[in-house]
Amino acid sequence: EELPAPANRLPIGALRGVHWDLLPLSLEPGELVLVYSDGVTDARDAAGEPFGDERLKQVLAGVDGEPRVVVDEVMRAVEAFTAGGEPYDDITLVAVRWVGER
DSSP states (O other): OOOOOOSOOOOTTSSTTOOOOOOOOOOOTTOEEEEEOHHHHTOBOTTOOBOHHHHHHHHHHTOOSOHHHHHHHHHHHHHHHHTTOOOSSOOOEEEEEOOOOO
16 A cells, blocks of 8 residues: 655755655554655656556555565566666665564
């Protein structure tokens, strides 16, 4: 499911003295969170069409695995979509899985 995003989505470290909104999140053991930059959804194919949110959702719906596997699958899909073209923007992906208390 898509989580709500903060109103102002500035890159971390872009400005000094900026107030960051905190968005609390409750996870159940085993749940995975993927945080990504707009370079993923803004990636373009040869015709200039963006990868977009729907393609990302399709990729995520078809992959089940460890965080590294999820990141690798998203990158594979973006690279296949762009056919090795020049990146439109930088791409950042962070995936974490809550394993629960031990």
